[in-house]
Amino acid sequence: MSKHAIHLPLIKRTKYRFQKLKMCKKCQCYSVLKGKNCPECGTVFKGVEGIAKAYVWKQLYSETLWILLFVCLGGIFAPTIGARYYTLITGVSFTLGYVILTFIFFKGESFYQLRKLIFTDILKIKTGIQHDSNQAREDIKENNVSAAYDKLLEIGELIYNDQLKIRTVIALNKIALRKDMNLELEHLLPSSYDKEFVKYALEVGKINRQLIKKSCIAYFIKYKMEIIHDFGVDTLMSIAGTALRMKLYIHEFSEFIQENIDYFPKERILRLCSIIHSHPEENWGGLAEITQQHVLIKYSYDPDFKPYIKGKLALELS
Numbered sequence: 238m239s240k241h242a243i244h245l246p247l248i249k250r251t252k253y254r255f256q257k258l259k260m261c262k263k264c265q266c267y268s269v270l271k272g273k274n275c276p277e278c279g280t281v282f283k284g285v286e287g288i289a290k291a292y293v294w295k296q297l298y299s300e301t302l303w304i305l306l307f308v309c310l311g312g313i314f315a316p317t318i319g320a321r322y323y324t325l326i327t328g329v330s331f332t333l334g335y336v337i338l339t340f341i342f343f344k345g346e347s348f349y350q351l352r353k354l355i356f357t358d359i360l361k362i363k364t365g366i367q368h369d370s371n372q373a374r375e376d377i378k379e380n381n382v383s384a385a386y387d388k389l390l391e392i393g394e395l396i397y398n399d400q401l402k403i404r405t406v407i408a409l410n411k412i413a414l415r416k417d418m419n420l421e422l423e424h425l426l427p428s429s430y431d432k433e434f435v436k437y438a439l440e441v442g443k444i445n446r447q448l449i450k451k452s453c454i455a456y457f458i459k460y461k462m463e464i465i466h467d468f469g470v471d472t473l474m475s476i477a478g479t480a481l482r483m484k485l486y487i488h489e490f491s492e493f494i495q496e497n498i499d500y501f502p503k504e505r506i507l508r509l510c511s512i513i514h515s516h517p518e519e520n521w522g523g524l525a526e527i528t529q530q531h532v533l534i535k536y537s538y539d540p541d542f543k544p545y546i547k548g549k550l551a552l553e554l555s
C-alpha cells in the first residue's frame with residue numbers, strides 16, 4: 238500500500254500540560270483534542286483552568302452574599318441604633334477585606350481548585366484521553382492518517398505512554414517521511430520491543446542518521462534477537478552501526494561493537510579505525526586490539542586501511 242504524502246501538523250503548545258485538558262460540563266467528560274464541542278452532546282468544551290477560576294469566582298460571590306446577609310440580619314436585630322451602625326460598618330469592612338484577600342490570593346486558590354478538580358476527576362480524565370486515543374486508532378483504520386497523527390500529537394502533549402507511542406509510530410509508518418519533516422525518534426521509544434517502532438526507526442535512519450541517538454542504539458542492542466528475527470542481521474547492523482558515529486558512542490557500546498565487528502561493513506570499520514587512530518590518548522580497552530586483529534585478517538591488503546596498518550599493526554605484520 239502506498240504511503241500518504243502529508244504535511245505533519247504543527248502542535249500548538251501550552252505553557253503547562255494541563256492547559257490542554259478541557260471538559261464538557263454536561264456529560265462530565267474530558268478531552269484534549271482540538272474540537273471545540275463535545276462529540277456526545279455538542280456542548281462547548283471548557284478548559285480546566287477556566288473551570289477552576291470560575292469555581293473560585295462563584296465561591297467568592299456566594300460567600301460574599303452570605304456574609305452580607307448575616308451583616309444585614311445583624312443590623313436588623315441590633316438592639317440600638319449605635320449597635321446597628323457598628324454591626325454594619327464592621328460587617329462591610331470584613332466583607333471588603335475578604336474580597337480583597339481573595340483577589341490577592343486568587344491565583345493560588347485557582348491552582349488549588351484546579352489540582353482538586355484533576356485529582357477528583359482523574360478516572361474521568363483517563364477515560365476521556367483513552368476515548369481520544371481510540372478516535373485516533375479509528376482514523377488510522379480508516380486510513381485518515383493525518384487526522385490520526387494530529388490527535389496523537391495533541392494527546393502526547395499531556396501524556397506519553399506506550400500505547401500512544403505505538404499508535405503514533407503506526408500512523409507515521411503510513412506516511413511518506415521526508416527530511417524536512419520535524420521527525421522524532423527518542424520520544425517514541427517504547428518500554429518493550431515493538432516491531433512498528435523498529436520499522437519506523439529504520440525509515441528515519443535512512444532519512445536522517447543524526448536522529449538515531451544513544452537511547453535508540455541501546456534499544457536496538459537490547460532487543461537485537463527480536464530485531465534479527467523480524468528484520469535480519471543486516472538491518473540491526475545498519476542501525477546499531479551508528480554507534481560508530483561518535484567517540485562517545487564507541488565507548489558506550491564498546492562491548493557490542495567488539496561482539497559484532499565481523500558484521501560491520503567496510504566503511505564503518507574505516508570510521509572506527511579513524512576514530513581510534515585520531516585519539517591514541519583514549520583508553521579503548523579491548524576494542525583497539527580487536528579492531529587491529531579484524532583489520533589484519535580482513536583488510537591487510539586494502540589500501541584504504543594503509544594509514545591504520547602503518548603504526549602498531551605494521552609491527553604485528555612484520
Ligand SMILES: [Zn+2]
Pocket residue numbers: 261262263264265266275276277278279280
Ligand atoms: Zn457532552
